[in-house]
Every structure is written in structure tokens, then in C-alpha cells.
Amino acid sequence: MKALRAARLFDGEQVIADPVIVIDGERIAAVGGPVPPGAEVIDLPGATLLPGLVDTHVHLAFDASDDPVAALAGRDAAETFAAMCAAGRRAVLGGVTTVRDLGDVGYLALGVRDAARTDPTLPHIVAAGVPVTTPGGHCHFLGEGVRGADVRAAVRARHERGVDVIKVMASGGNMTPGSRPELSQYTLAELRTLVEEAHGLGLPVAAHAHGTRAVLDAVEAGVDSLEHASFMTEDSVDDIPDGLLDEIAARGIVLSLTLGARPVPGAAMPPGMLARLPLLMANAARMAASGATIVVGSDAGIAPIKPHDVVRDAPAHLRQIGLTPGEALRAITSRAAAAIGLGGRKGRLAAGYDADVLAVDGDPLADAGALGRVRAVYVRGSAALNSSRSTE
Numbered sequence: 001m002k003a004l005r006a007a008r009l010f011d012g013e014q015v016i017a018d019p020v021i022v023i024d025g026e027r028i029a030a031v032g033g034p035v036p037p038g039a040e041v042i043d044l045p046g047a048t049l050l051p052g053l054v055d056t057h058v059h060l061a062f063d064a065s066d067d068p069v070a071a072l073a074g075r076d077a078a079e080t081f082a083a084m085c086a087a088g089r090r091a092v093l094g095g096v097t098t099v100r101d102l103g104d105v106g107y108l109a110l111g112v113r114d115a116a117r118t119d120p121t122l123p124h125i126v127a128a129g130v131p132v133t134t135p136g137g138h139c140h141f142l143g144e145g146v147r148g149a150d151v152r153a154a155v156r157a158r159h160e161r162g163v164d165v166i167k168v169m170a171s172g173g174n175m176t177p178g179s180r181p182e183l184s185q186y187t188l189a190e191l192r193t194l195v196e197e198a199h200g201l202g203l204p205v206a207a208h209a210h211g212t213r214a215v216l217d218a219v220e221a222g223v224d225s226l227e228h229a230s231f232m233t234e235d236s237v238d239d240i241p242d243g244l245l246d247e248i249a250a251r252g253i254v255l256s257l258t259l260g261a262r263p264v265p266g267a268a269m270p271p272g273m274l275a276r277l278p279l280l281m282a283n284a285a286r287m288a289a290s291g292a293t294i295v296v297g298s299d300a301g302i303a304p305i306k307p308h309d310v311v312r313d314a315p316a317h318l319r320q321i322g323l324t325p326g327e328a329l330r331a332i333t334s335r336a337a338a339a340i341g342l343g344g345r346k347g348r349l350a351a352g353y354d355a356d357v358l359a360v361d362g363d364p365l366a367d368a369g370a371l372g373r374v375r376a377v378y379v380r381g382s383a384a385l386n387s388s389r390s391t392e
């Protein structure tokens with residue numbers, strides 16, 4: 001048994017002063033109460049304890065370099081697997097203890113996921129495997145494309161591989177030459193078939209959707225989360241259609257917003273995205289003000305400004321779109337865990353939950369930058385990092 005003591009604790013919902021977390025093996029035995037006799041006491045004065053952070057959309061196979069697609073193409077399977085493990089470790093050292101990988105190559109994320117079960121230096125991974133896309137479509141280089149009734153077989157094949165979620169590219173995307181984000185890749189009928197097959201097998205569906213038509217069709221088809229939901233047009237951004245956010249909220253569809261960017265010298269957002277940013281943020285603010293669930297799917301790995309622990313940079317963006325500091329932390333802890341099927345196990349510091357704990361210097365509710373000052377990280381009760389000084 002061990003006990004962590006700090007200045008304050010955010011349990012995934014609310015703040016508790018002068019806390020104690022009692023950890024028994026891989027689980028939290030208690031929050032508060034006496035330290036059991038014989039327990040190892042770890043004092044973290046001035047620190048805040050939080051649930052390990054949860055990112056609902058990462059790519060462990062992309063290495064956050066200037067050209068992750070070319071870097072991936074230059075590696076064989078063993079090298080890619082090693083790079084994915086390194087990406088996972090980077091996430092953990094930044095306090096991100098659970099990630100949902102929404103697109104790998106060769107189903108390698110499933111192997112990393114399975115290795116993580118006995119390796120506390122790796123995050124807990126929810127894996128989609130290879131994304132479902134069209135021939136020549138967005139991220140086609142990760143696997144083969146399918147159309148029409150073949151989407152059913154594509155879902156079944158992924159289920160047999162043991163994926164946790166189906167990722168479908170409902171629209172084109174930004175990192176595939178020739179692909180246009182504003183255009184749909186699949187018809188409503190194809191999306192319906194895919195969702196029906198996935199749900200029949202007990203698998204949720206995460207839909208990458210930029211263009212308005214793709215978002216509308218994904219909602220109508222009954223997907224479980226919308227990734228990006230940028231409403232991008234060829235040269236600008238659409239207003240969100242009236243009533244759509246109410247429909248998304250009523251259906252319980254999660255909005256997984258692509259927020260979080262690390263300031264990196266010499267690296268920036270692509271100019272096209274930068275120009276659209278005010279309109280993207282205005283739409284995100286409308287989403288935040290709706291009744292829909294907002295979480296952060298950072299797309300970690302796709303660029304230098306998106307390292308694998310970048311979700312800890314998202315609260316600044318979340319505050320810009322109107323979330324309170326507490327809501328911003330919920331969006332990357334308790335709400336995110338629930339959104340990816342891990343409510344009851346991850347995203348909270350409470351008795352019975354996995355002992356995934358992040359300790360940072362200062363108070364992240366008063367200062368979003370505190371999440372960059374990692375003091376300690378525990379994965380299922382094991383110390384992945386515990387330094388007496390800031391890693392910043």
C-alpha cells in the first residue's frame with residue numbers, strides 16, 4: 001500500500017483540499033481518511049493530484065515530426081512498433097495515462113495495447129486499428145480502401161482482429177495529398193451499414209468528419225463520436241446548421257474536438273488552418289454552449305505542435321471557448337474516460353478506480369500552465385515518473 005499526500009486534489013469532478021490517496025496495488029483504495037499503518041507515504045508539497053489525463057484521439061504511429069507520413073513509410077513493422085511504444089511513453093511522462101488510438105498501420109496499436117497491460121511505462125490504450133477509408137481516400141496509406149457493402153466486411157475483419165472501436169473517415173482530411181476535407185467519402189447508406197455492423201458486434205464508431213455533409217450524415221447514421229467536426233469548406237468554415245447541436249446532444253454523440261497545441265519554436269499550424277482559426281473557435285464555442293458532451297481528441301502525433309502528451313495543453317483552448325477551468329479539466333479526465341467506454345475505471349480519483357495519478361506543481365484550476373509542470377505520474381499504482389523537481 002502507498003499513500004500520496006499533496007496540497008490539493010482534483011478528483012475528476014471537484015477539488016478536495018489537503019488530500020490523501022491510498023493506493024492498494026493497481027487500484028485506489030480510498031481518497032481521504034487515515035493512512036493505513038505500514039503504508040509508504042509519498043509527500044508532494046505544493047502539488048495538485050489529478051486523474052491521469054485522457055486523450056480521445058491520438059496516433060501513436062505518427063511521430064510528431066515535420067512529416068510523420070514519410071517517417072512512417074520509412075520504418076518496418078518492428079521499427080514502427082518501437083516508435084509507437086516510445087510515443088506512448090512520451091504520453092505517460094506528460095501525465096497522459098489513457099489514449100484512444102484512432103488510426104494505426106498493420107493493427108500495431110493492438111500489440112502496444114496488449115503490452116501496456118503489464119508495462120506501467122505505457123498508457124492504457126483503446127485501439128481502432130486501421131481506419132476504414134475509401135480507395136485512395138484519407139489515410140488510405142494505412143491500409144486498403146473499401147466502398148459500398150464492403151464496409152460491413154471491413155468492420156467484421158477489424159472485430160476479428162480485436163479492435164475496441166471502429167474509426168471511419170467520413171470525409172477527406174488534411175494530411176493526405178489529393179484528399180479534400182470538405183468532401184464526404186461515404187454516402188449516408190454506407191455509413192448506416194458500417195454503424196449497424198459495428199454496433200451489432202458491440203463496437204462503438206468514431207467518425208472523422210470535417211465537411212458539413214459528412215457531419216450531418218455521420219450523426220444521422222448514429223455514430224458514437226464526431227472527430228474534428230470542423231465544418232470546413234474549401235476556403236472557409238460553415239456555420240453549424242440550426243438544430244444540429246441539439247440533435248447531437250439528444251443522441252448522446254460525443255464531440256471530440258481537435259484542441260491542444262504545444263508552442264514549438266519554428267513550428268506552426270498550417271496557414272489554411274490558421275486563417276480559419278477564428279471561425280473554428282467560434283463554432284467550438286457554440287458546441288461548448290450546447291448540451292453536447294465535449295472532450296478533447298488532440299490528434300497527437302500528426303505534427304510537431306502535437307506531441308503525444310499535447311492534451312495537457314488543451315485547457316487553455318477549452319477556456320477560450322467558454323468552459324470553466326473545472327469543466328476544462330473534466331473534458332480531459334472524467335468526461336473523456338466515459339466517452340471512450342472507461343467510465344468507472346479511468347478519469348477519476350475515487351475508490352475502486354485504477355490508480356492512474358498525475359501530480360503537477362501548483363494549481364491547474366487557477367493556472368492552466370500548471371499541467372506543464374509534472375511532478376509525478378503513476379500508472380495503475382506504479383511510478384512512471386516521480387521527480388522532486390519540475391520536468392518543465
Ligand SMILES: [Zn+2]
Nearest residue numbers: 057059102299
Ligand atoms: Zn486523427
